[in-house]
Amino acid sequence: MISVTIIDDHPLVRDGIRGWCARADPPIEVVAEFADPEEFFDAESAPTTTAIVLDLQFPGRPLDLSVVARLSAEDRRVVVYSHRTDPDTVLDCLERGAAAYLSKEEGGDRLVEALHAAVTDQPYHSPTMAKAMHSGRAAIRPKLSEREREVLLIWFQTESKVMVAQQMYLSVKTVDTHLARIRTKYAAVGRPAPTKAALVARAIKDGLVTADEL
Template identity: 85%
Template sequence: MISVAVVDDHPLVRDGIRGWCATADPPIEVIGEFATPRAFLDADRARPDAIVLDLQFPGQAVDLGFVAQLSADHHRVVVYSHRTDPDTVLDCLERGASAYLSKEEGGDRLVEALHAAVADKPFHSPTMAKAMHSGRAAVRPKLSDREREVLLIWFQTESKVMVAQQLFISVKTVDTHLARIRTKYAAVGRPAPTKAALVARAIKDGLITADEL
């Protein structure tokens, strides 16, 4: 069963998310509810498969640093917010969020986004689509240091087996990293389904140089 944590200061929102998750197919278990991102970070808790994260909290300015911090810690972050301005949406995606939804989009779409995030599959909400068409062009996804390392070695070698051998990880782990990289590119409207497409994206975004290939 998928597990999620909900970070939102409104009890009614948390109750709604818990109800949607309980009736999801397959079901989703809410294993933690937190009124602020700091409460989540400071808690002694089990690690969820994904996090539903609001952006606005009482007495605080919107701080997208928490999106980056959680994503850097390899959490799958699904932002669920009233804010829908393109810059905020794209900033969250750049910082590693798996998906961004408006609270007006409802429970079915949030459940769909959570299932996609945990499976490392692309997901596009209407809020994301609008931001990608009206916001900044050529958004660069945020890759972890390990993802960039896997990507470079995969470009330099002939197979995923060789990547796994060089990094002392399993081929399955290599596949997981590459799937997440593709998901991040798809999330910002720049899908890269093939190795050649990923090479082109990575060079354009400055993740690698032609001399490194």
């Protein structure tokens, strides 16, 4: 069963998400709810769930997308669920590791779909994401972390994700997570790379790896 933590300051929104999750097929379990990201980070024992539904704006706080990066760095699948739909914010969240980005106008069915896609490392494009991907930033190179670049290079140099995991002392699941985020970042700038060959071509063209390194 998929389990979810909700971080949103609106009780009605949390109630709505909880209801959509309960009616999902199969059902999605809402394990915990927080009205502010700091409540989540300050919790003595942060709930272990397969995904987090995250709002971006909270009373008395400026917009802070570092929360997305912080959660993603902990290998949590983050689905942003926000009223903001401007392309820069959407792409910035995806570049910081969000698995998906939905507008609160998109409703429960799409949120459930996004949660299922996030926990199975499947690509998901909401209408909000699709619009952002066709914005003026569509031609830019995605910003990969040094860790992501390292995973990508070793994956290119070896035969399997298992070998990457062994060489980097990571779990295969963590390797999968890094590769899924890299693909999401490429999709976010309008340059999807669904296969290994496509990723190689993109990475060489963008200067992330060189032919000699391969």
